[in-house]
Amino acid sequence: xxxxxxxxxxxSIQEGENATMNCSYKTSINNLQWYRQNSGRGLVHLIxxxxxxREKHSGRLRVTLDTSKKSSSLLITxxxxxxxxxxxxxxxxxxxxxxxxxxxxxxKVLA
Amino acid sequence: DxxxxxxxxxxxxxxxxxxxxxxxxxxxxxxxxxxxxxxxLGLRLIYFSYDVKMKEKGDIPEGYSVSREKKERFSLIxxxxxxxQTSMYLCASSSATTYEQYFGPGTRLTVT
Numbered sequence: 001x002x003x004x005x006x007x008x009x010x011x012s013i014q015e016g017e018n019a020t021m022n023c024s025y026k027t028s029i030n031n032l033q034w035y036r037q038n039s040g041r042g043l044v045h046l047i048x049x050x051x052x053x054r055e056k057h058s059g060r061l062r063v064t065l066d067t068s069k070k071s072s073s074l075l076i077t078x079x080x081x082x083x084x085x086x087x088x089x090x091x092x093x094x095x096x097x098x099x100x101x102x103x104x105x106x107x108k109v110l111a
Numbered sequence: 112d113x114x115x116x117x118x119x120x121x122x123x124x125x126x127x128x129x130x131x132x133x134x135x136x137x138x139x140x141x142x143x144x145x146x147x148x149x150x151x152l153g154l155r156l157i158y159f160s161y162d163v164k165m166k167e168k169g170d171i172p173e174g175y176s177v178s179r180e181k182k183e184r185f186s187l188i189x190x191x192x193x194x195x196q197t198s199m200y201l202c203a204s205s206s207a208t209t210y211e212q213y214f215g216p217g218t219r220l221t222v223t
Contacts, residue, residue, distance in 0.1 A: 030210070031210055033210070033211070033212075035212075035214075040199070040217070040219075041216055041217065042115070042201060042203075042214035042215050042216045042217050043154075043201070043203075043212070043214045044214070045211045045212060045213070048210060048211060088153065088154065090154075090212070092210055097142050097159060097161050097205075097207070098156065098159065098167075098169070099144065099156060099212065100156070100170075101146070101153045101154035101155075101156075102153055103151065103152065103153035104153055
């Protein structure tokens with residue numbers, strides 16, 4: 001099956017630094033979303049960007065989307081220890097309600 | 112707040128047993144989903160439903176079936192549990208118009 005890929009698989013930064021993670025996908029999409037998962041719990045939705053948008057902001061989050069390269073990036077600015085979690089991108093395939101999740105980036109923010 | 116609940120946080124079953132995992136959402140969402148999550152593989156879609164009594168296969172439906180008799184409830188059934196179905200199972204729901212998925216806390220199933 002087709003699967004998104006996140007890069008890097010793991011990231012460790014100091015509190016206050018910015019964290020950038022990338023996602024690549026294979027299908028034609030309606031939208032792309034980013035989710036956070038804390039330590040074995042359910043996922044929490046962070047932000048959605050539609051296929052006709054190039055950039056979106058929400059608080060300390062900035063998402064970009066390049067449909068020609070089939071890639072997206074998530075930037076978390078001024079990171080905090082509480083941002084320590086796994087981050088997943090998910091694409092919604094055009095014309096369906098089918099979501100395809102990436103394998104995730106494990107972010108560790110050191111206080 | 113949207114709430115998605117799953118019937119158990121932890122479950123231990125024996126090989127060959129029939130297993131029911133239940134998911135309930137309280138936001139009148141049209142769409143409901145079952146995923147399994149395994150280390151290094153991310154979330155993989157098992158089945159989803161976009162309406163009562165409607166279902167569609169995801170990427171890994173083999174060994175699973177689902178039931179959606181009421182809009183708020185989506186059940187995942189393992190007809191004959193096997194050890195390779197040991198995993199974290201996550202249920203989610205979403206509106207047909209907003210696409211944002213809301214997840215339950217997950218059920219960690221161990222098949223021995």
